[in-house]
Amino acid sequence: MQEELIENAFSKVREFYSKHGRTPVRREMEQVNTIARRYFGSWNNFIKTAGLKPNVNKTKAEVETELFALIKEFYHTHGRIPMRREFSAKSTSINKYFGSWNKFIAAGGFEPNDRRIPSIGKLKNSLVKFYIKHGRSPAISDCISKNGLYNPLSYYRHFNVNSWADVLEHVKLKSHFRVTTMTASEAKEKVIKLIKKHRIKYYKDYERLKPANYPSSWYLKEKFGWNNLCYLAGTKIPVTKFSIKDYYLSLARELGRTPTTKELEAKMGVTSGAMTWKTGQRLNHFIQSFGQTPANSTPARCKLSKKQLAEIYKAKSIEHGYPKGMPRGKLKQLTGYSREVYEYRFFSMNGLRLFCGFQLNKRGSKQYTEEQLRELLKKPKHAKKR
Incomplete structure (x- = not known):
């Protein structure tokens, strides 16, 4: 089996040499390289054994x-x-x-060719000639040599502009991307009515149905956002920052309170993960960005030490008439920290009582002796609880 593999590898590199007239480099034959390194130690050793001359780095x-x-x-x-x-x-x-x-x-001792840079006059003439020949302004996709046009970057560089619409306006040609007799507000209003009338969802259908004076879909997407216009017209409900904010505020008005994440998910029909992906930030952070307070938020992390927590518990217990330690139902109200915080630090409420010097509570599903609790309290926070 080994001999067959090696012989097959030899035949591949020899075939490459006869076809290309040179020794292959390692990256060109990765599968063969695996065999070469396994049985010969290196690629060059393999090439020498195959009867070929290894490649060397030239100066x-x-x-x-x-x-x-x-x-x-x-x-x-x-x-x-x-x-x-x-x-x-x-x-x-x-x-x-x-x-x-x-x-x-x-x-090398030769004179380089002059750079073939067209003049500004030639650039302008190429656009005007295209308009006369085809009866329309050229699009950026028309910039190929058979149409008599140059590379779009040549127009941008010589006209000192940043978009194709600016190129056309520079030579007094109409830009079908931008030009309309409507103002931005008029265009938005009329486009929404057109979308609503024909129940348009996709901009390709809009391009097919729009009247001549209406702006192009390119202009609408750049200016207003196509999904936002469809949402305002009621043809589809995209998950965007605009729609999430709108749904959240309308739901808050309906309920008369701050809606929860679950209620917002049910209203929109999408998960909170989809909202996070669309907005690019956590849902609670997005809700706060437009001046609202989320219904639920992650509690603030407790930065107190075990000793400080125990002192608060002991002092508040005595202050409020619990000489044997306050019940766990009063922890949040009296100390400001929940039961979970204390149990995470002290393993259980009995661990907290033992740390503070109170009598242990004998009721519970599983009892630990004082020795067992002391051993558990010595373990680090990340130790598994059994």
Whole structure:
């Protein structure tokens, strides 16, 4: 079995060599590398045993000499210097040792090609010619060479703008993303009525049904949020910050009190986890962000030591007429700390009584002796309770 695995690995690297004319590097044959390291200790030992020459790291001088030879050979063959994309296989080495393509060309003794940067006039003319030919303003997706347009970044850079709508307005062309005779408030009102009339849920249906003067879905999404408009029109109830806040406040008005998380979940039909994921913050924190107080919140952590807690318990018990220790039902009212806090620190109420020097309570489901309680009190807080 071992011999078959090794022979199969040898055949794969030899096949690679015959196909590509070079020895494969380790990352190109990870499965073979596992076998090589297991039976030969290293990849290079495996390559030597297979009868091939291992790859070695070349020095900077060797790499530069090799690259210069390639560019000179290309020049003698084609009568010109190569373009960068024609040496894409060597781009990593060129950028590493020369910094850029043009620096590499200059270091090889040739004059780099001039950068083909269109003028502002050519950029403007390309947009106007497209409008005359097609009868509409070009979209950013039309910026391909067969349409006579340049890369969108060229327009942004030379016009000093940040969006395609600004590019079109720069050359006095109408932007179908933005232009409408309506104001923002009028557009919002009319779009909501249109969504309500046709029961639209998706912006593709809106694009199909909207009149000519209505703003595009791109503008609506950027300006108002598509889901918010659908929610205002009553066509769907998305889980957004807007809808969660609206439902919470309406539920508070209905109940006349602060609603709980369970009641909000039932009203919206989604879990609190979904609300947390949509808002990007804890639900209680989100409720507090618009000036409301959550119905339930995590109690404040007790930062007192065991000794301080015991002193409060002992003092309040004597002060309120409980010389043998107050009952556990009075803990929260008289000391400000719940039964859970005390039992977490002292294992049980009898552990607290023993720590304070009170008589132990004999009633309970399981009784511990004083010795057992003292041993339990010596254990750290994180010890398991049995």
